[in-house]
Amino acid sequence: MTVSQSATDAPPGRAAAGAVRRKGPLTRAAERSWRPAALLLACSGVWWAVAAAELVEPYLIPSPAATFDVLTGKADYLWQHTWVTTYETLIGFALAAAVGVLTAVIMVYSSTVERTLYPILLIAQVVPKIAIAPLFVVWLGFGVAPKILIAVLIAFFPVVISMVTGLKAVDPEMLQLSATMGASPWQTFVKIRFPASLPYLFSGLKVAVTLAVTGAVVGEFVGANEGLGYVILQANGNLDTPMLFAGLLVMSLIGVILFALVEAAEKLLLPWHASRRDTSVTAAY
Structure with missing residues (x-):
């Protein structure tokens, strides 16, 4: 042939x-x-x-040209505030990821902790963060601390839920096999549980990183003198809609870039997972 x-x-x-x-x-x-x-x-x-x-009146919806003029003409001003919001977002996201993963591991390995913490986490998630943000400003001042804390609180829940789901989704036969072969709980976690939970974890991280941007901006709405939330709030008060639209576009761009970075990390670390394969390949079988 x-x-x-x-x-x-x-x-x-x-x-x-x-x-x-x-x-x-x-x-x-x-x-x-x-x-x-x-x-x-x-x-x-x-x-x-x-x-x-x-x-529509220009003071309600500016033209794309007016918005572009603001983006280019006041690029230094926007960049200064963009960096502040990005910094708050990254720190809040990193803390939410670290604390969320640790909390999820503890909840999975301790049913008592899970039954105790899960209802509290659910209640904390449904409380509007913008309603309690003024308290954080009163307690922590007008610096970056309350913005980071709000970003952590908003991004924390998706990380915990996705990680708990991933750790519990491991095939029980694999766990029984590892126990039969004499693997310790730590070896089972490192070799089986944690790698199997990574696809679920990255799904939560991609949601969390975009929510962290929202959390940082919400904190800036409540009390700040820098950041994109401050820019948007000032532009709204002055009816400067080109600046307002420019701030919204930059804020959206931050979320898209951070989402793409997390997705790139997922592709790099999990090339073996089915979610990383080309859809046309998987659809062919």
């Missing part, structure tokens, strides 16, 4: 997988990104059309 005949007679799934593997990274990236890019262009077109037709 010739090579061409073997390629022709190959199962459809393998042929599709081979076709996907032959595509370069730039081609795959373009195939994944053209749809959201097209949607963003369409939304920008609608925004421009509404502003150009003066269907």
